[in-house]
Amino acid sequence: MxxxxxxxxxxxxxxxxxxxxxxxxxxxxxxxxxSGGNPIPNAGFEQWSGGDPVNWYRDNGITWSEELSVVHSGQRSLKIVNADDRKNIYSDTVQITGGHRYHISFWVLDNVTGRARIFVRWFNESGYPDNDWSSVYSTDSPQWQRLEWEWTAPPNAQKLIVALRFYTSNEKSTVGPFYVDDVELSDLSSNSEDDExxxxxxxxxxxxxxxxxxxxxxxxxxxxxxxxxxxxxxxxxxxxxxxxxxxxxxxxxxxxxxxxxxxxxxxxxxxxxxxxxxxxxxx
CATH class of the missing domain: 2.60.40.3080 (Immunoglobulin-like)
Incomplete structure (x- = not known):
């Protein structure tokens, strides 16, 4: 691999x-x-330091760990042990081009009562963030599923982070475990539509x-x-x-x-x- x-x-x-x-x-x-050309750092959660995946961040209310058995590819994945409702994990910032269209995807194993969805946070030159949300949620399944969406960056956007938000069921205050792997970001405007x-x-x-x-x-x-x-x-x-x-x-x-x-x-x-x-x- x-x-x-x-x-x-x-x-x-x-x-x-x-x-x-x-x-x-x-x-x-x-x-x-x-594979290759993916600007998301540590996109496969293969690099860890002090119990955290390098270049990834989490809200308070999320517990995560390094997973060696349940993986989509490679040797490791990210295990979300528990997540409070509407809490997020975030990538490090990535340089992008304003006005370009981007495709973002996460591989998720969601075999619990709860769900997850992608969102993206854009930053302009002043650092002001603007969020866009996918309308596709994960579904309960014992199989890995790919969550993906496309967005057009605001004209003045210079950076982004990609993120995954977790939602609990009505019966529980927390949800888990989820497994996350192989995050990908691609610039659909960097090549012509016919060449990509x-x-x-x-x-x-x-x-x-x-x-x-x-x-x-x-x-x-x-x-x-x-x-x-x-x-x-x-x-x-x-x-x-x-x-x-x-x-x-x-x-x-x-x-x-x-x-x-x-x-x-x-x-x-x-x-x-x-x-x-x-x-x-x-x-």
């Missing part, structure tokens, strides 16, 4: 394809992971996805929706060809998008759920 704070970059592709399915509707799970690789989370929630001869993409979901849907389209090499948000008030979405011939992966984000499907475009 490469050092999360190193400069080495490697791509890992995991794919499952049912050769008996049709080209337009078969299931294809695709995951691209990059992204991570696709393998999920299944489409009934069908196909691209018609008129240049329209058809998405049909497995349930009626009444929510915003973020649709991203990726090329075979993992670079993004399109990203847009739609309000869907049915089980289907149809929109025009010019695509060249080739294989693409369509990802729909609906709240905390992510669905990925392969589509073949023939022009």
């Amino acid at each position: 490469p050092n999360p704070e190193g400069t080495e970059v490697r791509y890992f592709v995991w794919a499952i394809d049912d050769s008996n399915a049709t080209a337009q509707s078969d299931t294809f799970s695709y995951f691209v992971q990059t 690789p992204h991570s696709l989370l393998p999920c299944h929630g489409f009934k069908s996805v196909f691209y018609d001869s008129g240049g329209r993409l058809h998405l049909r979901f497995d349930a009626e929706l009444k929510s915003n849907v973020m649709v991203s389209i990726y090329r075979l090499n993992g670079t993004r060809a399109f990203r847009g948000e739609f309000f869907v008030n049915s089980d289907a979405l149809l929109f025009s998008i010019p695509l060249e011939s080739g294989i693409y992966f369509v990802k729909a984000d609906i709240g905390a759920r992510s669905f990925v499907e392969k589509v073949v475009v023939l022009r």
Whole structure:
């Protein structure tokens, strides 16, 4: 496993394809992971000093410890032994560029009655902070889950910290244990939209996805929706060809998008759920 704070970059592709399915509707799970270039210091909680993870901070009301057994990757993770309601952990400050769009993610194991969500704190040249909050919360599960969100930095922002807030249930004054690992920050504006690789989370929630001869993409979901849907389209090499948000008030979405011939992966984000499907475009 490469050092999360190193400069080495490697791509890992995991794919499952049912050769008996049709080209337009078969299931294809695709995951691209990059390491290196992550500006968050000690992003994998591998470095500790005096019982604390280096470059990380906590509110009063949080007890944490070094974890060696329950890890997402590497040798260590951060164990939140107990957390009072609405208490936070924080990264060290990171230099950023105002007006750029940033993607932030945490891996969390939340197998307790409680939840967590990401927020970001921006700082301008005067040091004045401004908070932005994700609307996605962790869910109780014995499996690691990735919490992720995107924000556009205020025009005058120069630094940020990324943070995770914990919430208790109605029955308890504290919550724990949580496990946290592999925090990542990426600048989506540092490269063009077409050149940047992204991570696709393998999920299944489409009934069908196909691209018609008129240049329209058809998405049909497995349930009626009444929510915003973020649709991203990726090329075979993992670079993004399109990203847009739609309000869907049915089980289907149809929109025009010019695509060249080739294989693409369509990802729909609906709240905390992510669905990925392969589509073949023939022009």
